[in-house]
Amino acid sequence: MHSPVKIALLGLGTVGRGVYRILTDNAENIAHKVGAPLIIARILVRDPHKDRGLEVDRSLLTGDFSAILEDPDIAIIVEVMGGIHPALDYALAALERGKSLVTANKDMIALHGRELFAAAEASGADLLFEGSVAGGIPIIRPLKQCLAANRIQEIMGIINGTTNFMLTRMTLEGADFHQVLQEAQARGYAEADPSADIEGLDAARKLAILASIAFNSRITINDVYVEGISRITARDIAYAGELNYVIKLLGIARETPEGIEVRVHPTMVPKSHPLAAVNDVFNAIFVRGDAVGETMFYGRGAGEMPTGSAVAADVMDAARNILHKVPGIVGCTCYEQKPVKPMGRLESMYYLRLQVADRPGVLASIAYAFGDKEVSLASVLQKHTDGEKAEIVLVTHRVREQNLQDALRLVERLSAVNEISNCIRVEGN
């Protein structure tokens, strides 16, 4: 056994409590596996007097980051405060001092990964962030190490638990969006302002991180095309079911000859696809590599203990690397610069739902408009005819996004078309 490795936690919120509990409760096993005890020596909190629902030695609590930074015995900083400020300043300061940094902060990694990695590399420290994507599901290290011999071709992930819970409820209960949003808020799965989740921004940050690792090229949040789930209706869900699909909010990243596709949007996936059965708050990440073929990683995407599990494992690796004097042994893997493919050049199938006048010739005029832009239709269903109005559901063959959008501009100008109610990409066939 080596002498203890000392750690400081920045933050004692949900994830911080999880990390504290795991490092305390499983201390003996953790020490065996690392080869040294891990000691939480300091915990940075804003208010040392607040009740945290946790038995914690109050003498560890401090409001002073510089005391942590200046303590040469503290080798690992665990940033679990979230947000960008002051988390980023603290993280950079820690790395510049050569302290290894473990974080679950997806916003910080997605926005400032480049400068954080530069700081880590300069001082030879570890920068580990398994907890930043998909909570307890091991995915960063599998991509960086276990699947490292592959050229990764595709990632498709359910990486936001809130929206997956909502879409699952809508699918199983036929409920509508606002109803399930209230249920998600009542259960604590959605925040009071749920927009980061339901508009897909949370998923986009995680996808930027995953895509950067998978394709060895820095992808930032601004590269990601994002569409949320707020336009998905009970009717879309029902039609998807009739067509043998389920609707999921997916993060999709793919390497193509025209660049990297990187996008978050509601997606119809076949019921037989492994992602289709991933329900409620569970997350799953489907990865296709040139050698390994199809793999999937499934588990809880958030929460005190699952995310704490990922952070604690990173702390163990950082400690082991320090004991063996090799922090930074697996560093940044963005050694290439690949272009991002413009959305218009995407090729996909599309589901479309239109409100039209119920009169002869309407379908022909719509089909003509699609044909004009070289969008060919795989299926057309006429629904809910009441003699005056009708609803039409179309599924296209594989076409260019730009052609589809051009066709939609033509279609919406047709006098018989009252509304293009929804357009959802279809993947995984």
Add this chain to the structure above:
Amino acid sequence: MHSPVKIALLGLGTVGRGVYRILTDNAENIAHKVGAPLIIARILVRDPHKDRGLEVDRSLLTGDFSAILEDPDIAIIVEVMGGIHPALDYALAALERGKSLVTANKDMIALHGRELFAAAEASGADLLFEGSVAGGIPIIRPLKQCLAANRIQEIMGIINGTTNFMLTRMTLEGADFHQVLQEAQARGYAEADPSADIEGLDAARKLAILASIAFNSRITINDVYVEGISRITARDIAYAGELNYVIKLLGIARETPEGIEVRVHPTMVPKSHPLAAVNDVFNAIFVRGDAVGETMFYGRGAGEMPTGSAVAADVMDAARNILHKVPGIVGCTCYEQKPVKPMGRLESMYYLRLQVADRPGVLASIAYAFGDKEVSLASVLQKHTDGEKAEIVLVTHRVREQNLQDALRLVERLSAVNEISNCIRVEGN
């Protein structure tokens, strides 16, 4: 970039070809990630003149292991010949010389893990074996590192592709065992002598490896209770479906206060369980940890490229560790000695199918026999009555295996009972 790391392959069969292809085709990316080119310097084969369906530099081929062993430039030995002899001798010799060993040989690790790890530890070499369990699915490193902060509570795995293919065909087509065995053989999924797969021995070896890592205590193949799928009939599959279950050959390992449960047998799992949707030759391993909760790892369990992917990733890690002078940084994790729980003390639900005389009082006498051994019944279905004979399907509540076996001895002695046709454990509720 460091100077190249030299590797020798022992064997150029299915997995060896995969490793060769991956290290050759993805050489540039692999060099970037490791920090040095990886060079295959020698390949040990029995017959250097055999055609291998592979473009390979014939000057690399050799029949002489000692030339590899004595070559100080060869730092990593990749054992992909399979079997115990001479693989074990070669592996031990390589480790004793301080060469890192990567292997996909589940038989060798399951039977001789202890001595191999002792040799690795003595010389400070790496012993890596991700490819030995579930082909391309990352599971060894996730258990050893990503989930290392957890106390693992349970592993349930579909870890044999042949039997999963067969059970999937039986479920989807209503086919019987011998029919699907022929299909599996025709497709090359089952060997001419399929007994290691269908009798559960292949799965048992993999489970011994997984359980050893999960519970930090050496589990050998002899500790594993094994039952294969040859007694599963189309009728059992159909009744399972009626009861909302599917039948899978599972490897199950669980830590309990009475010791470690470790067993391979056909198992009924609820259709809603994540493992129920894992079909054909796919493998999946469901892991429950005290912190992370439920996770699952899914992918192809065998084959040239999937297993090659796992082996090549291990080679990359071994090379990185050599460059940083830390081979063996993550060593053997069996630092405890835990007892294995005897099968009689298992608690489970059971599905039973009996052939009985179709006359009044039979069910009562059977129920009485079960009650006498404290086995309570959750459901009883009478099937296929023809006036003379009837088939009865029972599902028990959770009971001790010993009580169930004692009850079955009573039941089979009843004059009205012609046969106990099957007994299948029910898990995952």
